[in-house]
Structures are given as structure tokens and as C-alpha cells.
Amino acid sequence: MKIGIIGAGAAGMIVVATIAENLKGNAEIFLIEKNDGIGKKVEITGGGRCNVTTGLRDIKEVLKKYPRGANFLKFAMYNFSPADVFDWVSSHGVPLKTEEDMRVFPKSNNGKDVTNLFKNIFEKNKINLLLKYNVLDITKKDEKFHVKFSNGEAMNFDFLVLTTGGNAYSQTGSTGDGYAFAKSLGHKITNLSPSLHAFTFADKNIKNLAGISFKDVTLKIKGKKTYEFIGPFLFTHKGISGPAVFAISSMAAHEKFNNGEVFLFIDFFPDKKYENIFNELNKNISENQKKEFINVLRNFVPKALAEMMCKDAEISEKKCSEVGKKDLNKVTEFLKNMKFRISGKTPGEEFVTAGGVDLRDVDSKTMESKICPNLYFAGEILDVDGFTGGFNLQAAWCTGRIAGESIVKKIK
Numbered sequence: 384m385k386i387g388i389i390g391a392g393a394a395g396m397i398v399v400a401t402i403a404e405n406l407k408g409n410a411e412i413f414l415i416e417k418n419d420g421i422g423k424k425v426e427i428t429g430g431g432r433c434n435v436t437t438g439l440r441d442i443k444e445v446l447k448k449y450p451r452g453a454n455f456l457k458f459a460m461y462n463f464s465p466a467d468v469f470d471w472v473s474s475h476g477v478p479l480k481t482e483e484d485m486r487v488f489p490k491s492n493n494g495k496d497v498t499n500l501f502k503n504i505f506e507k508n509k510i511n512l513l514l515k516y517n518v519l520d521i522t523k524k525d526e527k528f529h530v531k532f533s534n535g536e537a538m539n540f541d542f543l544v545l546t547t548g549g550n551a552y553s554q555t556g557s558t559g560d561g562y563a564f565a566k567s568l569g570h571k572i573t574n575l576s577p578s579l580h581a582f583t584f585a586d587k588n589i590k591n592l593a594g595i596s597f598k599d600v601t602l603k604i605k606g607k608k609t610y611e612f613i614g615p616f617l618f619t620h621k622g623i624s625g626p627a628v629f630a631i632s633s634m635a636a637h638e639k640f641n642n643g644e645v646f647l648f649i650d651f652f653p654d655k656k657y658e659n660i661f662n663e664l665n666k667n668i669s670e671n672q673k674k675e676f677i678n679v680l681r682n683f684v685p686k687a688l689a690e691m692m693c694k695d696a697e698i699s700e701k702k703c704s705e706v707g708k709k710d711l712n713k714v715t716e717f718l719k720n721m722k723f724r725i726s727g728k729t730p731g732e733e734f735v736t737a738g739g740v741d742l743r744d745v746d747s748k749t750m751e752s753k754i755c756p757n758l759y760f761a762g763e764i765l766d767v768d769g770f771t772g773g774f775n776l777q778a779a780w781c782t783g784r785i786a787g788e789s790i791v792k793k794i795k
């Protein structure tokens with residue numbers, strides 16, 4: 384019995400570890416990877432520290448962090464929850480810690496500890512690790528999967544698991560090859576879009592705001608649908624980035640942003656009503672009649688942003704005594720609903736791919752294809768993706784775990 388797992392990322396590594404630890408020598412396991420090492424992307428998550436999973440323990444809350452695939456993930460998530468992942472990794476010799484923002488990391492802050500954990504399992508269980516093996520093509524004939532490699536070699540497998548990831552950060556090896564393999568074996572691939580990324584704005588003056596950050600603002604995107612998220616963000620030289628931006632980029636992943644017709648709105652004071660802000664500004668003006676208005680506005684927002692607002696409202700030179708109701712309404716509108724034209728996503732810097740193998744073609748309790756028996760999927764290749772904070776690795780671990788367990792059940 385030969386089992387092939389294509390792609391040694393998070394999903395592929397946990398599939399192999401699960402089969403190896405539960406099947407004990409009843410099959411030949413081949414982990415196939417085109418890079419010269421395993422877990423390249425796993426190691427760079429969390430800024431090189433490996434954001435193993437989330438510290439959230441309520442599965443219902445965890446599932447809310449997946450704009451796509453939450454329902455499909457339910458069974459796998461209860462089967463190998465963030466708490467289970469925490470225990471599994473810790474019990475394999477990598478102590479973990481949960482940080483204040485609920486992200487989980489190795490206590491060592493070294494992402495390589497996680498890949499080394501898997502290396503040890505593979506060595507102990509004599510896994511056939513085929514590095515620098517680039518899969519070109521897969522066909523199925525007479526119950527066997529025929530896999531061709533770019534070096535001219537080929538192999539046959541009884542079971543095959545596709546864990547080739549998405550096509551984000553392609554320098555790590557995830558070049559979207561698996562979508563073509565899945566398609567050639569009869570599966571539909573849903574729309575693919577970059578997700579978890581920063582935005583660029585059309586306004587050239589945006590660079591003046593670079594570095595200004597906010598803790599809790601409301602971001603709203605109005606495209607084909609409207610999306611809203613409250614959280615921290617910062618202005619960059621070209622637009623905006625940060626946790627709230629990643630979250631809203633994920634919610635709006637399939638919107639088209641490069642036509643300049645989609646706008647992002649920022650409410651800098653989500654806890655205050657428009658009238659309250661207007662009245663506060665008005666009060667400040669009456670108490671500081673001789674001051675320049677910009678100096679009053681600086682009590683509300685940082686200098687560079689106050690300058691931009693005054694310029695856009697055409698009141699840069701005005702004293703408070705010269706600022707009328709119309710001007711105040713304009714500035715209040717900026718504070719509550721500042722509008723930026725989105726020019727695009729930051730190219731090539733997204734963390735994940737939204738879209739993938741159509742979930743209707745896959746059994747969520749086993750990760751086996753409903754179309755092609757003995758073919759399994761796990762990880763980002765599926766049409767499942769989540770927010771930042773460990774949710775994408777968690778999806779890879781739990782789908783990989785269940786794929787591995789299902790294969791073990793079939794063979795035993």
C-alpha cells in the first residue's frame with residue numbers, strides 16, 4: 384500500500400505525522416515536496432516565530448474567523464481543535480505560549496522548532512521524504528494515481544493527498560499547482576483572489592500620513608457588498624495596513640479593487656455620534672476664536688491627518704473665528720466617514736488565497752473527494768481561509784489531521 388502526500392507545508396506534514404503515528408508500518412508513506420526542505424511557509428508565519436494556532440477556546444467563536452469555509456470546517460475543528468493542536472505540539476517537545484492577542488507561538492519564538500518536530504517524526508517513522516520533487520501531472524487509472532515529476536521520474540500510489548497550498552507568497556513554493564491537479568481529476572475550483580493584504584489608495588498625498596496608527600477605528604468598504612470591521616490599523620506610504628485592514632481584506636477578498644471604483648471609509652470615532660463630534664468641535668472653536676482651526680483639529684487627530692482634512696475642506700488658513708457651520712460639517716464628515724479611493728491590493732504580499740477546491744466536491748468528515756475515491760485534500764488548497772491570528776494554520780492542521788485519520792481508518 385503506497386500513500387503519496389504532495390506538498391510538505393502545514394497540512395502535508397500533519398497528514399504524514401498522523402498516518403505514521405497511527406498506522407505503524409502498514410504502508411509506505413511518501414511526502415513529496417518541490418522545495419529543498421519542509422514547512423517553508425510555516426516557518427515564516429508570525430514574523431518567523433510560527434503562529435501555530437489561536438488561543439481562543441470556544442469553537443463557535445473560532446469558526447467566526449473564517450469568511451469562507453466555516454461550515455465545512457466544523458467537524459474537523461471539533462476533531463482537532465486549537466486546544467488539541469496546542470497539546471499535540473507541546474507533547475511533541477515544543478512548549479507553546481499564548482500571547483495577549485490570543486496568538487500561540489513556540490516559547491522559543493523560533494518557527495524552526497515546529498518544522499524540526501515534524502522532521503523528528505519523519506525520521507523516527509522512516510517516512511520517504513522526496514525533496515526537490517516537483518509534481519507536474521497526476522492521472523488516475525485502474526485505482527492507482529500516476530504521478531509524474533519534472534525530473535522525468537514517475538510513481539504510482541493507492542492513496543493521494545493534495546496539500547499543495549494556495550498561490551500566495553509563491554516564493555515559498557505555493558504556486559497554485561494543486562488547483563490544476565484537482566481540476567484534472569474532476570474537481571471545480573472556485574474564484575481565486577488574494578486575501579489578508581494591505582490596500583493601496585489612489586490619493587498621492589497618502590504618503591504624508593505614513594506611520595500614523597489608530598487603535599480602534601471602523602473601516603468600511605463599499606463594493607458590490609458592504610463590509611465593516613473595527614480594529615487597529617496604520618497608514619502606510621501607499622495606503623493602509625494592520626490587523627483591521629487584513630480582516631476587512633479577507634471579508635472583501637473577492638471584490639475587484641483595481642478599477643478605482645471601490646471606496647474605503649474610516650470612522651475615527653466609532654464610539655461617538657456625528658452630532659457629538661460636531662458639537663465638540665464647535666465648543667473648541669468658540670473657546671479658541673483666535674487660534675488657527677488646524678490647531679484645534681490637532682486635539683482630535685494627529686497633525687498630518689489634521690492638515691490633510693483642512694486642505695480637503697479648503698480651510699487650511701482659517702482661524703477658528705472664520706470657520707462656519709458648512710466647514711464644520713465637512714470636517715465632522717472626515718472624522719466620522721473619511722473616504723479613500725482604493726487603487727488596489729498590495730501585489731504579491733497577501734498571506735493567503737481565498738477560493739480553491741470547491742467544498743461541495745469534498746466530504747467534510749473525511750476530506751476525501753466525493754468525485755475521485757482515495758484522493759484527499761487538506762489545507763489552503765481548499766476553498767477555506769481565515770483571518771490572521773493562527774486561523775489559517777489551524778485550518779491546515781485540522782483538515783490535515785482528519786485526512787490522515789480517514790486514510791488510517793480505511794487501511795486498518
Ligand SMILES: Cc1cc2nc3c(=O)[nH]c(=O)nc-3n(C[C@H](O)[C@H](O)[C@H](O)COP(=O)(O)OP(=O)(O)OC[C@H]3O[C@@H](n4cnc5c(N)ncnc54)[C@H](O)[C@@H]3O)c2cc1C
Pocket residue numbers: 389390391392393394395415416417418422423424425427428429430434435516517518519546547548549551552555556557558559560561733734735761762763764771772773774775776777779
Ligand atoms: C507571510 C505569511 C505570513 C502568514 N502568517 C500566518 C499566521 O501568522 N498565522 C496563520 O495561521 N497563517 C499565516 N499564514 C498563512 C499560512 O501560512 C498558510 O495558510 C498555511 O501555511 C497553508 O498551509 P498548507 O500546508 O495548506 O500550504 P503551504 O504551506 O503553502 O504548503 C504547500 C507546499 O506544497 C508544495 N508544492 C506546491 N506545488 C507543488 C508541486 N507541484 N510539487 C511538489 N510540491 C509542491 C509547496 O512547495 C509548499 O511547500 C501566513 C502566510 C504568509 C505567506
